Amino acid sequence: MASAIEVRIENQLVRFVPPSPVDQASVVAQLGGQQTGGVVIKVLDRPRATLVIDQAGRIVVHGTHRVEAARAAAKELMLRLGLNDAGLETELGPVVASFEFGQALLVESVVGDFGAGTAHFDERLGCTIVDDTRHNLTLHMWPNGRCVATDARHRNMVAMAAVYWKGRFNERNLLVERI
Secondary structure (H helix, E strand, O other): OOOOOOOEEEEEEEEEEOOOOOOHHHHHHHHOOEEEOOEEEEEEOOOOEEEEEOOOOOEEEEOOOOHHHHHHHHHHHHHHOOOOOOOOEEEEEEEEEEEEOOOEEOHHHOOEEOOOEEEEEEOOOOEEEEEEOOOOEEEEEOOOOEEEEEEEOOHHHHHHHHHHHHHHHHHOOOEEOOO
16 A cells, blocks of 8 residues: 655745734834835744735735744734734635655656646756646646645645546556666
């Protein structure tokens, strides 16, 4: 029996909507945030995260892999500004996750239509990119069997995609033992 594929969340994008919008100018003046374009960026060391405050006063947290860590970062920002963090609404964004097949993949042979998605080899990255329509995500797959999923909505969806594609590649003899 094949071993389970372990999925690791690399980044979970989370947006928090406070009851009263966060003032961008206050983040710049009081916390040293950087204005760029229409947003203000503030990097926190504890918890480690990058916060983006949009023009509507919402807080997007980048660089965490757990919702709890993202919430702690948003709360830290609000408390430093003297704002109440009660009523903070959470909106989950896309997940970036990684996993390994445990075998080498013949990436240059993984091209074309696979029924549940289309694949093409990207010479610049040295990987195959699969637009997975079955699981609604994108997979980047390298010859060593390492894969990175982007635009995913949940760890479980990435795990289902990993098992599905491993089965498809096994059927086509595209997974080989590593040398």
